[in-house]
Amino acid sequence: MPQENYNDLVAFLTVARERSFTKAAAKLGVSQSALSQTVRGLEARLGIRLLTRTTRSVAPTEAGERLLKTVGPRFEEIEAELGALSELKDKPSGTIRITAGEHPAISVLAPAIRKLAIEYPDINVEVTVDYGLTDIVAERYDAGIRLGEQVAKDMIAVKVSGDMRMAVVGSPAYFGRHGRPETPQDLTGHNCINMRLPTRGGIYPWEFERDGREIRVRVDGQLVFNTLAMRIDAALSGLGLAYLPEDQATEHLATGRLERVLEDWCEPFPGYHLYYPNRRHASPAFAVFVDALRFRG
Structure with missing residues (x-):
């Protein structure tokens, strides 16, 4: 049957069920005369009568x-x-596929996912932890999370965290053996636990600022890691000083297992943003995901 006849079949079925051209026309949103003509056309093409019409009623024939x-x-x-x-x-x-650095994956994504997974069991979230500035379009990610300064200008950015601070921390045992740095430059004489980032081309320099003065110090030490957990563990073990996001050190500072130095050199800076290419055709799942991450502080 030609494709256009499917509409004719729908017209016939509606009339046959309603037993009325008037009711069927209203249901289909067409005029009664147009509907009658459509059904007659179907009957003509099939070569058989499908409806018996009287002034009072409409009923299917045996074929109908x-x-x-x-x-x-x-x-x-x-x-x-x-x-x-x-x-x-x-x-x-x-x-939903997301790429993010380790810290935003822990501090921003994980809390949101815990809530989202319970409220929306049909939403699946795949997170790739990557310190590189991934091309989310080429790699087919739905979105990424990075510091605001790292987000490309042609991306839509949604703030997902408050301002952040870094912290230089060490164990009481370490400070007992090596003393405390008084200035960022003093760090060059300490055993520092380094971090290697692919986007920085090597060891990540520790960045400081006070009263508008910015200092970047390339520290040295026995250990280089690319995970937060290993840097924190090494600092807790008294193996050196670590440079960490403040929130990752808070618990250990409160218990006294870690102590902080150079706090007045660690000023706040803009936090993380979720970024993605455009707003077109955003799925309900992605809209829910963005809303769950949006910073409201």
Whole structure:
């Protein structure tokens, strides 16, 4: 059957179910005369009468009744499936792929995911921890999280954390053996636990600022790690000084297992942003995800 005849079948089925051209026309949003002409065209193409019409009623003929019973349920299945697809469009579900550095993955993503996973069981989140500035379009990520200064200008950016501070920390045992640095330059005489980042081309310099004066110090030491956990553990073990996001040291500072130095040289700076290419065709799942991460402080 030609594709255009599917509409004719829908017209016939509606009239046959409603037993009325008037009611069927209202349901389909067409005029009664247009609907009658459509059904007559279908009958002409099939070469058989499908409806018996009187001034008072409309009823399927034997052929019409057969068509109603055989084709009708199939169209109902199609309509039901299309309806289900429409509901799926508005239901938060699917997989969201995110790339982020280790710290935002721990401090921003993890708390949001814990809540999101419970409230929206049909949303799957895949997180890749990567210190590099990943091309999220080329690598087919939905979004990334980086410091605001690292987000490209052509990206949409959503603030997902408050301002941040860094902290230089060490164990009481370390300070007992080596003393405390009084200025950032003093760090060159200490055993510092370094971090290597692929985007920096080598060892990450420790950055400080006070009263508008910025200093970058390239420290030295026995240990180089690229994970927060190993740097924290090494500092707790008294193996050197670590340069960490402040929130990752708070608990250990409170218990006295770590102590802080150069605090007046660690000024706040803008925090993390979620970034993605555009707002077009954002899925309900992605919209829910962005809202869960949005900073409201």
